[in-house]
Amino acid sequence: MAAAGTEAGGARDDGYLARVIRVLEVFDSELTALKVSAIAGAAELPLPTAYRIVGDLVSHGLLGRDVDGRIRLGSRLWELANRGSPLEGLREAARSELISVHTATGFHTNFAVLREGTVLVVDRIVADTDLRNRSITAARMSALRSSLGLAMLAHAPYAQLRLAIALELAELPEPSVGERDAFAVAEESAKRELDGVRRRGYAAQRGQQDTNTMGVAAPVLGERGLAVASIGVIMPVDTTHAAELAAAERLRHVAGRIADRIDQGQAGGAVSRPATRG
Amino acid sequence: MAAAGTEAGGARDDGYLARVIRVLEVFDSELTALKVSAIAGAAELPLPTAYRIVGDLVSHGLLGRDVDGRIRLGSRLWELANRGSPLEGLREAARSELISVHTATGFHTNFAVLREGTVLVVDRIVADTDLRNRSITAARMSALRSSLGLAMLAHAPYAQLRLAIALELAELPEPSVGERDAFAVAEESAKRELDGVRRRGYAAQRGQQDTNTMGVAAPVLGERGLAVASIGVIMPVDTTHAAELAAAERLRHVAGRIADRIDQGQAGGAVSRPATRG
Numbered sequence: 001m002a003a004a005g006t007e008a009g010g011a012r013d014d015g016y017l018a019r020v021i022r023v024l025e026v027f028d029s030e031l032t033a034l035k036v037s038a039i040a041g042a043a044e045l046p047l048p049t050a051y052r053i054v055g056d057l058v059s060h061g062l063l064g065r066d067v068d069g070r071i072r073l074g075s076r077l078w079e080l081a082n083r084g085s086p087l088e089g090l091r092e093a094a095r096s097e098l099i100s101v102h103t104a105t106g107f108h109t110n111f112a113v114l115r116e117g118t119v120l121v122v123d124r125i126v127a128d129t130d131l132r133n134r135s136i137t138a139a140r141m142s143a144l145r146s147s148l149g150l151a152m153l154a155h156a157p158y159a160q161l162r163l164a165i166a167l168e169l170a171e172l173p174e175p176s177v178g179e180r181d182a183f184a185v186a187e188e189s190a191k192r193e194l195d196g197v198r199r200r201g202y203a204a205q206r207g208q209q210d211t212n213t214m215g216v217a218a219p220v221l222g223e224r225g226l227a228v229a230s231i232g233v234i235m236p237v238d239t240t241h242a243a244e245l246a247a248a249e250r251l252r253h254v255a256g257r258i259a260d261r262i263d264q265g266q267a268g269g270a271v272s273r274p275a276t277r278g
Numbered sequence: 279m280a281a282a283g284t285e286a287g288g289a290r291d292d293g294y295l296a297r298v299i300r301v302l303e304v305f306d307s308e309l310t311a312l313k314v315s316a317i318a319g320a321a322e323l324p325l326p327t328a329y330r331i332v333g334d335l336v337s338h339g340l341l342g343r344d345v346d347g348r349i350r351l352g353s354r355l356w357e358l359a360n361r362g363s364p365l366e367g368l369r370e371a372a373r374s375e376l377i378s379v380h381t382a383t384g385f386h387t388n389f390a391v392l393r394e395g396t397v398l399v400v401d402r403i404v405a406d407t408d409l410r411n412r413s414i415t416a417a418r419m420s421a422l423r424s425s426l427g428l429a430m431l432a433h434a435p436y437a438q439l440r441l442a443i444a445l446e447l448a449e450l451p452e453p454s455v456g457e458r459d460a461f462a463v464a465e466e467s468a469k470r471e472l473d474g475v476r477r478r479g480y481a482a483q484r485g486q487q488d489t490n491t492m493g494v495a496a497p498v499l500g501e502r503g504l505a506v507a508s509i510g511v512i513m514p515v516d517t518t519h520a521a522e523l524a525a526a527e528r529l530r531h532v533a534g535r536i537a538d539r540i541d542q543g544q545a546g547g548a549v550s551r552p553a554t555r556g
Contacts, residue, residue, distance in 0.1 A: 081359030082416035
């Protein structure tokens with residue numbers, strides 16, 4: 001998938017860096033400790049290449065080795081990526097508001113940004129409840145299939161919606177109508193949904209992630225009314241409309257407070273503009 | 279500092295990776311957005327090399343570019359490093375206990391691990407107080423000059439203490455006694471302090487980080503009684519002994535609960551053994 005690059009000659013190490021990233025991409029919250037052979041398979045790299053790259057990364061502490069030889073992400077990588085990261089600053093700016101929502105409601109509380117038409121979960125507080133929280137920190141979710149995503153898409157450049165729809169359609173096994181038609185149909189439906197989000201000031205989705213849950217989320221709005229992030233909770237699907245409104249009101253309130261904190265620069269420059277390419 | 283490596287021939291890209299890491303190392307909570315020339319200076323790289331490496335990293339999203347051309351850590355790097363990271367799992371296992379301590383006491387609450395004889399801050403909840411919290415997430419602190427570090431050193435392999443002392447001595451401008459003597463003196467004093475920590479079950483330091491604060495911390499103990507992490511609060515320096523004891527008791531209690539959660543595997547394999555090399 002990644003270009004082979006020109007490893008020889010020292011012209012560009014782009015191919016090497018691309019392979020390093022493919023190795024790191026293999027790890028997620030389910031796959032935290034892997035044998036090199038499994039890494040090679042998942043990253044689609046020849047075994048000797050995988051051994052060489054894993055060896056390089058281990059020697060620099062970006063990967064770590066277990067007693068049984070399995071490979072994990074290393075704490076040096078965690079340190080390099082988080083120290084001074086705009087996302088870490090954003091996370092910290094939102095932290096106390098997440099705590100206040102979680103403490104007051106007892107629900108799973110999630111915080112996310114929009115990246116390339118998907119929801120990147122930046123932080124979460126897991127509640128002691130039977131309800132499942134599919135948001136996982138540093139993992140991505142469909143923007144159209146989560147209230148966190150809808151809350152942001154309603155206040156994002158159109159390119160983000162187009163990307164989100166394209167990603168959604170790419171997941172379908174086979175379009176039942178022509179590809180152009182499928183996009184138009186999805187776009188029409190998404191636009192109607194986002195109109196509703198803007199009108200109400202928050203996003204809600206019942207039974208989308210799990211049949212027994214609903215997500216409620218509010219956007220954190222920055223410059224020019226664009227969404228910088230969103231904050232949401234996971235509630236039981238049979239929540240009354242009054243309770244939904246109360247949760248939404250609370251989320252809108254804390255989203256405003258988070259926006260204020262970001263304006264005051266507490267997020268360490270976390271407010272990069274949403275990507276507008278594409 | 280880093281070996282030049284053999285960039286040509288494709289034998290090892292070690293030199294390239296070392297330079298990538300030097301670029302990433304430049305960023306911290308104070309330096310979040312930098313011009314390439316500043317990166318080159320801080321990383322001690324020739325300007326063309328810095329431009330090339332920054333360009334590679336930006337093209338893969340590991341670094342991002344501001345509208346004014348300044349460079350920041352990219353969200354792709356944050357995502358790769360955090361998704362499936364043992365430290366992120368550990369952070370999440372401790373999260374609700376940090377919240378409970380913070381909510382009950384109103385103090386800054388910090389959570390850390392021991393790495394190469396230093397304290398690596400894994401998480402913190404910042405309180406609305408005049409007291410300063412010098413713990414910064416993903417930053418390192420002296421292990422001997424923080425209660426978080428002492429709590430762990432008291433239950434760590436001796437190699438960690440030796441490293442911590444060596445790092446401490448390296449910071450001194452000139453040893454007033456012979457180098458071997460300086461180490462022996464520091465070792466003697468540290469051992470006495472760590473004996474006290476083990477006896478009391480917690481670490482406390484008054485006026486070390488700031489004249490008006492004291493740190494109180496308890497170790498999170500894992501296999502074979504070794505410290506996996508520590509949790510601590512920042513209190514006013516004039517705290518009564520009774521209040522110190524109450525805080526320590528609370529911290530020891532939640533440290534035990536965090537250890538239980540880790541045992542139950544909720545930390546996603548976060549409990550790698552403390553480094554014992556050296």
